Amino acid sequence: MKIALFATCIVDAMYPQTARATVKILERLGHEVIFPTGQACCGQMHINSGYMDEALPVVVNHVNAFEAETYDVAVAPSGSCVASVKHQHPILAERCGDAGLKARAEAVGAKTYELSQLLVDVLGITNAAEQLGSYFPHQITYHPSCHGMRSLKLGDRQLDLLKSVSGIGVAGLPEADQCCGFGGTFSMKNADVSSAMLEDKAENIESTGATLCSGGDASCLMHIGGGLSRTKSETTTLHFAEILASTIDEPVSVTGEVLVGKAGTR
Numbered sequence: 001m002k003i004a005l006f007a008t009c010i011v012d013a014m015y016p017q018t019a020r021a022t023v024k025i026l027e028r029l030g031h032e033v034i035f036p037t038g039q040a041c042c043g044q045m046h047i048n049s050g051y052m053d054e055a056l057p058v059v060v061n062h063v064n065a066f067e068a069e070t071y072d073v074a075v076a077p078s079g080s081c082v083a084s085v086k087h088q089h090p091i092l093a094e095r096c097g098d099a100g101l102k103a104r105a106e107a108v109g110a111k112t113y114e115l116s117q118l119l120v121d122v123l124g125i126t127n128a129a130e131q132l133g134s135y136f137p138h139q140i141t142y143h144p145s146c147h148g149m150r151s152l153k154l155g156d157r158q159l160d161l162l163k164s165v166s167g168i169g170v171a172g173l174p175e176a177d178q179c180c181g182f183g184g185t186f187s188m189k190n191a192d193v194s195s196a197m198l199e200d201k202a203e204n205i206e207s208t209g210a211t212l213c214s215g216g217d218a219s220c221l222m223h224i225g226g227g228l229s230r231t232k233s234e235t236t237t238l239h240f241a242e243i244l245a246s247t248i249d250e251p252v253s254v255t256g257e258v259l260v261g262k263a264g265t266r
Contacts, residue, residue: 001031001123004069006076006085006112008218009041015218017256021245022077022115028132029123038065044084045184047092056096059089059105066108073122074112077241079148079216082114087151114148115241116157116216128244129166135248137167141210142240143201143224145217146179158216158240165243171208175200182223198227205235212236212254214243 003026007019023033043058062085066074076082086109093102119125128134142162148154163170181187181197201224205213212235213228215221225237238256246252 001072002070003031003033003118004066004071004074005033005035006039006042006066006074006081007035008076008078008081010218010222011077014222015239017258018077018218018239018241021239021241021252022075024245025115025119025132025241026075029125031123034069034071036065036069038068040065042081042084042089043092044081044088047084047088048183049185052092052095055092059092060101062089063101063104063108066112067104072111073118074108075115075118076112077115077216077239078218079114079145079152079154080219082112082117083147083151085109085112114152114154114216116154116161117152119161119244120157125161126164128161128164130164132244133247134165134244135167135251136165136243136246138211138254139169139171139209140212140214140238140243141171141173141205141208142176143173143180143205143213143215143220144176145215145220146183148216149177154216162214162240162243165246168243171210173208173213174204176204178204180220180224182220184219187223195227198223202227202231202233206231206233210235212238214238214240216240 011018026033041058042062043055046055089105090102093105125131142159180201181194187194221237228235236254242252242256252258
């Protein structure tokens with residue numbers, strides 16, 4: 001397949017290794033990955049914060065960027081951004097009375113998948129060790145982000161893929177379905193509430209004894225990782241794409257560093 005990578009703002013700016021891991025996984029499966037160069041923000045934070053007029057040109061840009069390329073499907077390593085593209089973009093276009101934009105946004109959204117959706121539902125990947133060569137000999141726990149869980153109905157796709165990685169240990173996270181408190185601008189507008197939610201999430205992660213917490217949204221992992229670091233915790237966070245991309249020949253450490261040589265030797 002020809003697959004368009006929707007990198008998302010935070011991955012492009014702060015976690016490019018997650019985008020590279022996504023490309024590695026797809027190319028390992030024999031697919032061609034392209035990068036629509038006109039892409040920028042999807043407008044999720046604008047829309048979530050009520051800035052509808054300001055969000056409109058951002059949404060138009062996203063639609064234009066992905067219409068400009070020829071591809072079979074688009075993929076993003078982010079449940080929240082894909083939820084925005086699939087659900088918020090058509091709603092915003094309809095609110096603005098632009099039926100043409102709504103139809104175009106729906107067409108782009110219909111071809112856009114979150115990474116685990118694409119791997120499981122479209123490409124038939126159910127065993128990461130056997131089909132991707134994934135190897136990650138560490139104990140982890142897993143946080144399901146709200147948009148992926150509630151808007152995209154991802155269920156256990158990400159978790160099941162992680163459990164199928166060779167060498168991995170996955171500890172159950174208490175109150176896993178509880179929000180980490182990020183919520184984009186929510187964490188700034190409601191800092192005290194956000195911090196209290198983060199504290200609960202960090203305590204639950206620590207209780208598992210896991211080396212790291214994985215998940216499917218870089219924004220949530222950034223928030224959780226910040227909370228853990230402020231308590232001097234040795235537990236870190238890592239996107240599930242980077243774990244799936246890790247192999248015996250090219251292993252990834254718990255900090256996301258690609259190591260040289262086999263079995264994690266430098």
